[in-house]
Amino acid sequence: MPTEVVGGRFFCKASGVRLSDFTAVDCEFSGCVARRGEGAPLNLFERIDLERASQMNCSIYEGVFRDVSLRGLKRLGDAPLFLWGCVFERVVLSGRISAAKINGSLLSRSKATTEENQRRREAHDLFVKEFYATSDWALDIAQAEFPGGISFEAIPGDKIKLDPERHVLVTRNALAASNWQALDFDGTALNIGLGRFERSSMFDSIVLAARSDRKWFKRDLAVLARLRDAGIASLA
Incomplete structure (x- = not known):
């Protein structure tokens, strides 16, 4: 069943997140971090609808965003929303998106060797290429405003509606x-x-x-x- 929340506040730190059929209006996400644990699947966010969201110190690592709509994002505090090694399919951004940083790279795991981290990055790069090769489009930013700027080098430009x-x-x-x-x-x-x-x-x-x-x-x-x-x- 779809879940709808109005005016809520969320705090969550987890790995292997599976969130789908979720609507949030006027909600605040504070210190939310979705990591990918060793051997865990990618975080997955599907059929998500966010309107007038705000975030403070949130980060998502190695996530798949599919059929997501974000209509307005406000930054609370100094840090943008960090997205590390995430991929996007049919994601619509609109309204004022105050701060988001899309990083194609992965953070090295401190307990892994250099060779292990390199193999992990290479496997992730291959996954990203194959993901976008079969996607019709990634992002729609035609109705979005980015007052502080945004960088899209982690997403193929021909998959972005502008x-x-x-x-x-x-x-x-x-x-x-x-x-x-x-x-x-x-x-x-x-x-x-x-x-x-x-x-x-x-x-x-x-x-x-x-x-x-x-x-x-x-x-x-x-x-x-x-x-x-x-x-x-x-x-x-």
Whole structure:
């Protein structure tokens, strides 16, 4: 049976989480951490609907998000929502998403050897590639606002539904054929995201999003326009 909670507060630390058919409105998630224990399955979140959620010091490691809708996320405190080694399928973000950090990498396990951690990372990278190869789309950010910015190098850009007025798609081939470092990025840090994509992303494309914060919005848009004019970025 689907579960709906209005105005609740959640605190949870667990591994191998299985959460599905869950709706939360005006709820706060405080110190929630979903880890993946040794030998445990990936955390799984399916058919989740969150509206006007807030979070404080929450992290999810190696999670699968499928058929999830998040309409507004408020950060309480200083830390963003950290997502480590997570994958996404038919996830819709809308409204103001105040702080989320999507990391494709995995944190090393302190008790594992270097070789064991390396094998674990390689196995996870293979899983991620195979996951997205069979997914129709990963994220829909067309109606989302990111006041503090967000980076998508951990997700294939061609699997993201975007707003062509505020987002662009950059392919690895277009980046390699250009002198993109010579462009004026006007202190926006969009060049940092491109550099991370070029160095460490396992995918062939990335989506760049303009911040909605008033201080940066016009400057970010101007940089995205320069990337399009230089033939580095496209609208889809």
